[in-house]
Amino acid sequence: MLSKKTKYALHALTYLGKHKAEGTVLIHNIAEEHGISHKFLENILLELRKAGYLGSKKGKGGGYYLIKEPKDIPLSRVIRLLDGPIALLPCVSLNYYEPCAECKNEALCGINKVMAQVRDETLKILENKTLQDILEGE
């Protein structure tokens, strides 16, 4: 399951996508719309900005806005940013690889092999679904 962080990030991105015409949007408005803690959401938007998905304007009249096209924001990226690996095991993660302590030899591990396949097929799904798809469903 996705963490609340990732879920809220998706809500925020969706909100920003829908309100693109308004220029900037306040954290406050997004938080209120979904009943999310303002401060918690603040941290999430900060991460999304640092990762290059959002721009911000400081000071009075400021706010956040999308700086990427919705079609260029795949679920895979948002999930990796906020939740970490998409792979089901650390030993097959492309971006967060770590060996599994209980496994003596990865090359001889059937679980490793199958999970690498699962990862590849899962990635295909998550790379092909974008914010655009979410927006089209609203």
Add this chain to the structure above:
Amino acid sequence: MLSKKTKYALHALTYLGKHKAEGTVLIHNIAEEHGISHKFLENILLELRKAGYLGSKKGKGGGYYLIKEPKDIPLSRVIRLLDGPIALLPCVSLNYYEPCAECKNEALCGINKVMAQVRDETLKILENKTLQDILEGE
């Protein structure tokens, strides 16, 4: 990512599949092979037995053994049993459904729609990979 519980369950099932000829296998042997806590693994094997994957023999000379064919143990089942939902959000879980607090109307939620598609496609993957596939990779 899978919890250690699920990961250890897969190791245990694999071990039991490989040692099918021996009749029963001791918790101890599996735990030692992978450096897993005996007691922790004990709880996991208990769950697998209650779920109908394993049989056990009590008393001296007892142990665990597979009672399902490896091809009839899909990853989806093992994951659901030990880790819970496969869906990325509670609002699209088939087996563990719960509404999302921050969502006013599921029918109008683009995230919900996309995640239902992701769930369907992910399930296809996890229902088609079985213990058999793992065993063939060892």
Add this chain to the structure above:
DNA sequence: ATAAACTCTATAATTTTTATAGGGTTTATA
């Protein structure tokens, strides 16, 4: 009778996630 091995439930320890707090910086505008 005894020891081996699974059964079951409770609880403790650890880690991760979620949430809050509060001072800092920037900027529009009166």
Add this chain to the structure above:
DNA sequence: TATAAACCCTATAAAAATTATAGAGTTTAT
């Protein structure tokens, strides 16, 4: 140029979930 609005940043607290342990049953081969 003072002020208030709004994002910036880091630290810490609270809550929840995961991981691990404990210990008293029960069953069974010998």
